[in-house]
Amino acid sequence: MKKExxxxxxxxxxxxxxxxxxxxxxxxxxxVFTVANRFLSDENQNSGYHVYLVSxxxxxxxxxxxxxxxxxxxxxxxxxxxxxxxLVAGTTLCILDxxxxxxxxxxxxxxxxxxxxxxxxxxxxxxxxxxxxxxxQVTTHWKFADTLQKSYPKLKVNxxxxxxxxxxxxxxxxxxxxxxxxxALLEEDFGKPLATEVARHLVLHLKRSGIQSQFGxxxxxxxxxxxxxxxxxxxLKDKLGEIITVEHIAESLYMSTRxxxxxxxxxxxxxxxxxxxxxxxxxxxxxxxxxDMSVDxxxxxxxxxxxxxxxxxxxxxVSLSPAQYRKAFKTTE
Numbered sequence: 001m002k003k004e005x006x007x008x009x010x011x012x013x014x015x016x017x018x019x020x021x022x023x024x025x026x027x028x029x030x031x032v033f034t035v036a037n038r039f040l041s042d043e044n045q046n047s048g049y050h051v052y053l054v055s056x057x058x059x060x061x062x063x064x065x066x067x068x069x070x071x072x073x074x075x076x077x078x079x080x081x082x083x084x085x086x087l088v089a090g091t092t093l094c095i096l097d098x099x100x101x102x103x104x105x106x107x108x109x110x111x112x113x114x115x116x117x118x119x120x121x122x123x124x125x126x127x128x129x130x131x132x133x134x135x136x137q138v139t140t141h142w143k144f145a146d147t148l149q150k151s152y153p154k155l156k157v158n159x160x161x162x163x164x165x166x167x168x169x170x171x172x173x174x175x176x177x178x179x180x181x182x183x184a185l186l187e188e189d190f191g192k193p194l195a196t197e198v199a200r201h202l203v204l205h206l207k208r209s210g211i212q213s214q215f216g217x218x219x220x221x222x223x224x225x226x227x228x229x230x231x232x233x234x235x236l237k238d239k240l241g242e243i244i245t246v247e248h249i250a251e252s253l254y255m256s257t258r259x260x261x262x263x264x265x266x267x268x269x270x271x272x273x274x275x276x277x278x279x280x281x282x283x284x285x286x287x288x289x290x291x292d293m294s295v296d297x298x299x300x301x302x303x304x305x306x307x308x309x310x311x312x313x314x315x316x317x318v319s320l321s322p323a324q325y326r327k328a329f330k331t332t333e
Contacts, residue, residue: 025123035198039197104126183195
């Protein structure tokens with residue numbers, strides 16, 4: 001195939017879009033790279049990026065999750081240029097079982113030729129299904145991190161960072177984290193001064209403070225839980241302030257303690273004790289956001305032995321104390 005002639009020195013970046021793609025997964029990185037081009041063109045017309053929106057289907061028009069149509073310049077079937085960086089944008093998980101297997105074959109075939117291969121949000125599931133993330137440190141949207149880890153046990157999923165670089169793989173967290181990743185790629189290509197200038201132009205921090213899991217629930221989506229996990233969640237949701245044992249849960253579900261623990265770990269990917277801690281943590285988050293209860297009272301109502309125990313769990317999982325979390329996320333005065 002004849003390769004399209006490119007300006008010497010310019011890097012080719014592909015944003016790969018699938019049906020139901022989230023607009024910000026595309027628009028965020030696109031703005032970072034195109035704004036960088038404006039600054040770079042003042043210094044060197046042959047420096048910067050060629051950015052291509054490429055369809056992961058045979059059609060050049062992709063409809064986003066908001067219903068807005070996106071006109072792609074190419075599809076995976078007619079790319080006629082080399083690729084420096086390819087980022088798979090996020091979509092809905094149900095789409096992954098509906099799209100053509102060609103997308104996974106395409107990614108497998110081009111991996112040796114691409115210098116950097118990455119994803120935005122749940123785009124990590126596409127790379128994982130293609131078998132390209134095995135053994136890699138990766139991240140994705142906090143809501144789907146447990147699902148990604150359970151579905152692809154060879155991955156090492158870390159929900160906390162906004163993005164992770166495990167070369168040549170680059171993955172970012174939920175939605176706006178694609179901007180964080182794009183800024184990091186820009187800094188890698190052209191240095192911190194330019195990345196800082198672009199971030200300032202977009203009214204962003206070059207590197208956001210905090211961690212991704214501060215923004216979400218600790219528990220996986222209810223709809224994605226197994227029947228047994230749902231049963232445990234439903235059993236415990238109104239009893240979190242009580243003393244709860246694994247024996248009590250197993251007995252309530254008419255199972256032996258040993259068999260319950262074994263099956264629960266297999267289906268949920270965590271021990272019953274860890275699951276209970278996550279439920280209590282999410283309830284404590286909710287109370288910190290929507291009530292004026294003291295931290296001591298919240299600790300008691302959520303089943304923690306005391307405020308110190310609650311603080312320890314928050315620091316371990318959210319990297320904030322309960323007081324710091326309330327200050328950052330409280331929704332009422």
